Amino acid sequence: MRIVDVIIKKRDGKELTDEEIKFVIKELVDGRLESSQLGAMLMAWYFNGMNARELSVLTNTMTHSGDTLSWPDEWKPVLVDKHSTGGVGDKISLILAPALAACGLKVPMVSGRGLGFTGGTLDKLEAIPGFQVDLTLEEMQQCLADSGCCICGQTATLVPADRIMYATRDITGTVENANFVTASIISKKAAENVSALVLDVKVGRASFSQTLDDARHLAKNLVGAARDQGMLTKAVLTSMDHPLGMTVGNSLEVIEAISGLKGKGPEDLNELVAIQGALLLHATGKAENIDQGRDLILETLKNGAALNRFEKMLINQNVQPGVAHELCYGNAESVLPREKYSSPLVTSISGYVVDLDALAIAQVCGALGAARARASDIILPAVGVQLNVKVGQAVVEGQVWGELKHECEVVPKNLWKKLQDAISISLTQQRIEVSRILEIIE
Numbered sequence: 001m002r003i004v005d006v007i008i009k010k011r012d013g014k015e016l017t018d019e020e021i022k023f024v025i026k027e028l029v030d031g032r033l034e035s036s037q038l039g040a041m042l043m044a045w046y047f048n049g050m051n052a053r054e055l056s057v058l059t060n061t062m063t064h065s066g067d068t069l070s071w072p073d074e075w076k077p078v079l080v081d082k083h084s085t086g087g088v089g090d091k092i093s094l095i096l097a098p099a100l101a102a103c104g105l106k107v108p109m110v111s112g113r114g115l116g117f118t119g120g121t122l123d124k125l126e127a128i129p130g131f132q133v134d135l136t137l138e139e140m141q142q143c144l145a146d147s148g149c150c151i152c153g154q155t156a157t158l159v160p161a162d163r164i165m166y167a168t169r170d171i172t173g174t175v176e177n178a179n180f181v182t183a184s185i186i187s188k189k190a191a192e193n194v195s196a197l198v199l200d201v202k203v204g205r206a207s208f209s210q211t212l213d214d215a216r217h218l219a220k221n222l223v224g225a226a227r228d229q230g231m232l233t234k235a236v237l238t239s240m241d242h243p244l245g246m247t248v249g250n251s252l253e254v255i256e257a258i259s260g261l262k263g264k265g266p267e268d269l270n271e272l273v274a275i276q277g278a279l280l281l282h283a284t285g286k287a288e289n290i291d292q293g294r295d296l297i298l299e300t301l302k303n304g305a306a307l308n309r310f311e312k313m314l315i316n317q318n319v320q321p322g323v324a325h326e327l328c329y330g331n332a333e334s335v336l337p338r339e340k341y342s343s344p345l346v347t348s349i350s351g352y353v354v355d356l357d358a359l360a361i362a363q364v365c366g367a368l369g370a371a372r373a374r375a376s377d378i379i380l381p382a383v384g385v386q387l388n389v390k391v392g393q394a395v396v397e398g399q400v401w402g403e404l405k406h407e408c409e410v411v412p413k414n415l416w417k418k419l420q421d422a423i424s425i426s427l428t429q430q431r432i433e434v435s436r437i438l439e440i441i442e
Contacts, residue, residue, distance in 0.1 A: 006020045007040050007044055010045060010048055011044040013048045015051060016050070021058050022061050024041060025058070028161055029065045029066070029160050042172055042174045042180075043172065043174065049179065055225060058179075058183050059225045059228065060187075060190075062161040062184075063186075063190040063191050065161035066157045066161070066191070067137075067191070068158075069108060071108075078104060080105050080196045080198075081109055081192055081194045082280070083199050083200070085201050085207060085218070086114075087202040087206060089243035089247060089248045089358070091245065092200065092276065093109060093111060094151075095261055095265070095269070097151055098147070098309035099273065100148075100277055100281070101309040103297065105280065105281070105284060105286065108149075108194065109150065109151045110188055114371045123250050123379050123381075126250075127254050127336055129323055130323060132318035133152050134152065134153055139316075143317065147309050147310075147312035149309060150317065158191050159188050162183075162184050166184060178218045181208070182225050186222060189226065190231065194231060195283075198236065198276045199235035201238070202215070202239075203239055204239050204241035204358070205358065206241065216439070219441040223441055234283070234442050235441040236437060238437055238438060240358060242356045242358050242391050243358045243362075243385075243387065248361050248387075249384015250382075250384065252384040252385075252386055255333060261328075263301040265301075266390075271436055274293075274294040278290045278297060281296055336381070339384075341406050341409060343404045344402075345385075345400065345419060346399065347395045347396070350425075351426050351428075352394055352425065352427075353391050353423060354392075354425065354432075355391065356389075356423055357421075357423075360419065360422040361419065364404075368408065380407050382407065383405055383407060384404075385405070386405065387401070387402045392430075
């Protein structure tokens with residue numbers, strides 16, 4: 001079999017056999033696939049697609065292209081994870097993982113870093129002094145045994161096919177493809193050997209899926225591929241036009257997550273933590289129905305059980321016990337990096353807030369150092385925006401609607417204007433959607 005023949009076959013719009021797909025991935029991982037050939041193969045797939053069988057075979061082959069995680073047999077029924085397609089202000093994982101652990105589940109969460117306008121879960125956690133994202137399997141097992149959850153990065157030997165393919169997708173214009181996104185996400189989750197998975201598929205201007213139809217298509221792809229890998233899976237479609245919660249930026253989002261773990265988080269954040277947790281508790285038999293699952297998750301936030309698990313996870317991931325305790329039960333701001341400058345954002349008219357542009361806010365924060373334009377960029381964890389108002393709220397002229405935290409003494413005029421324009425105020429009150437949950441895909 002020759003790679004060029006497989007490329008030509010897919011270029012001409014024909015289905016690939018199981019053996020051909022496995023051959024491509026083996027050649028890739030073994031280092032025998034030229035970069036130009038990988039680029040051509042990705043383009044052929046990008047333009048001519050793949051059917052459900054091809055996607056399932058690709059995902060399964062990528063899953064087993066390297067090591068898979070192994071756990072004690074007694075953990076198997078309660079091993080779960082979640083994945084978000086990425087949003088602005090999305091700190092759900094920091095709250096959900098320990099809340100699930102407090103309900104008796106095991107959560108080996110392999111997360112990623114941000115690229116583009118969003119910060120990743122690992123970037124947020126690395127704002128905490130000492131937090132270690134690179135764990136061995138033995139360290140992950142110890143963390144799960146002690147705290148019930150860990151949040152760490154992908155190892156070099158976990159799904160190497162995805163790591164190589166993503167690097168090429170990023171430079172060949174083939175990132176935004178539902179099949180590639182599906183294979184990338186699900187192969188990593190399947191390699192974790194979890195029994196149940198919940199997917200948070202964002203919809204809106206600050207997300208991968210701009211429309212509800214696009215999000216449905218992606219969610220159905222993801223759910224189908226995950227089930228093919230033996231995971232009980234559901235997807236929640238959630239809106240991402242406005243920032244989630246009241247903070248954007250790594251240190252700020254850690255502080256807000258701590259508030260959420262104390263049962264004091266904003267309503268939209270609590271809503272998504274509760275529904276995603278409820279779906280996993282129901283899938284694993286820990287809750288009889290979704291309503292009971294919601295109640296169980298929210299109770300762990302109110303009674304401190306989730307916060308206790310979070311503190312244990314921090315200590316297991318190299319944070320000094322005194323630092324972890326101060327962060328969770330003392331003054332969190334004293335532990336985390338602080339900004340050099342804070343600039344107020346002020347309303348120009350009175351009225352009602354009808355929009356807070358999540359994409360614009362994230363782009364400004366990213367340009368000032370809160371996210372990466374390139375993988376080699378250094379994150380400035382203190383950079384971000386603290387929001388003081390929500391969509392639907394009445395404001396008066398001259399009211400401070402947010403605060404920009406920054407490291408440069410002077411914010412470039414174009415970024416300052418973009419941030420000021422991120423808020424839209426109407427003279428008349430308008431109907432605002434209260435729930436972030438748009439749909440659940442089963």
